[in-house]
Amino acid sequence: MQLIEHLNWRYAVKRMTGAKVPEEKVQHILEATRLSASSVGLQPYKIIVVSDEETKRKLSPLGMNQPQLLESSHILVFAAQENITAQHIEDYIALQMKIKNAPAENFQAYKETISNHLLSRTADANFNWAARQAYIALGTAIIAAAEQKVDATPMEGFNPAGFDEILGLHQLGLKSVALLVLGYRDEANDFLANAPKVRKDLKDLIVRFDAA
Numbered sequence: 146m147q148l149i150e151h152l153n154w155r156y157a158v159k160r161m162t163g164a165k166v167p168e169e170k171v172q173h174i175l176e177a178t179r180l181s182a183s184s185v186g187l188q189p190y191k192i193i194v195v196s197d198e199e200t201k202r203k204l205s206p207l208g209m210n211q212p213q214l215l216e217s218s219h220i221l222v223f224a225a226q227e228n229i230t231a232q233h234i235e236d237y238i239a240l241q242m243k244i245k246n247a248p249a250e251n252f253q254a255y256k257e258t259i260s261n262h263l264l265s266r267t268a269d270a271n272f273n274w275a276a277r278q279a280y281i282a283l284g285t286a287i288i289a290a291a292e293q294k295v296d297a298t299p300m301e302g303f304n305p306a307g308f309d310e311i312l313g314l315h316q317l318g319l320k321s322v323a324l325l326v327l328g329y330r331d332e333a334n335d336f337l338a339n340a341p342k343v344r345k346d347l348k349d350l351i352v353r354f355d356a357a
């Protein structure tokens with residue numbers, strides 16, 4: 146039940162105090178995020194961690210000047226790969242071989258299957274797929290932050306091309322898709338602090354096919 150309490154505690158904070166999140170908590174959130182599931186296991190994204198005030202000041206206008214950006218401790222930028230290349234698949238198979246201490250031939254059939262699937266698609270299709278995997282990681286990070294009693298505001302209200310430019314993401318083969326702003330809620334100034342959580346009833350969200 147503790148997880149449900151953490152999820153009820155969290156909300157998308159609009160005003161933060163500027164207090165710093167301790168590095169070990171940031172690391173814990175990132176480690177949980179690293180363990181996210183992804184399709185094929187490829188983890189086709191990176192997470193850019195911005196804590197430097199100067200960079201935050203440059204990013205803020207591209208995030209519609211939403212106050213939590215400047216009042217945050219860290220901004221996590223979830224950036225998906227622009228495409229999936231043969232090298233990405235090679236690197237993934239090499240990682241499998243290393244971690245499982247197994248020879249290349251064990252992964253040959255798997256490599257062919259995923260290569261045929263991913264390398265035949267357009268860059269656009271692969272980017273959209275990569276972005277969906279990044280959103281799974283975003284969800285993990287939101288939950289991990291709540292468990293650490295760190296406030297975390299997911300954000301799509303920003304200019305991705307502008308963020309990519311400032312952070313040099315194109316050179317890394319990445320495009321930003323979502324943000325997670327970490328910090329601590331400013332209860333006195335946040336109109337949403339202590340607001341009830343608005344969610345559909347479970348009966349309106351779930352469709353079940355159970356045995357009669």
Ligand SMILES: Cc1cc2nc3c(=O)[nH]c(=O)nc-3n(C[C@H](O)[C@H](O)[C@H](O)COP(=O)(O)O)c2cc1C
Pocket residue numbers: 155156157158159211298299300301302303323342343
């Ligand atoms: C993908 C995504 C994008 C969002 N973008 C923004 C945003 O740009 N700015 C903001 O203040 N809140 C943003 N939110 C927060 C939602 O408005 C909020 O999660 C939703 O209203 C549910 O409320 P709660 O998370 O506070 O419980 C976003 C949430 C998600 C999941």
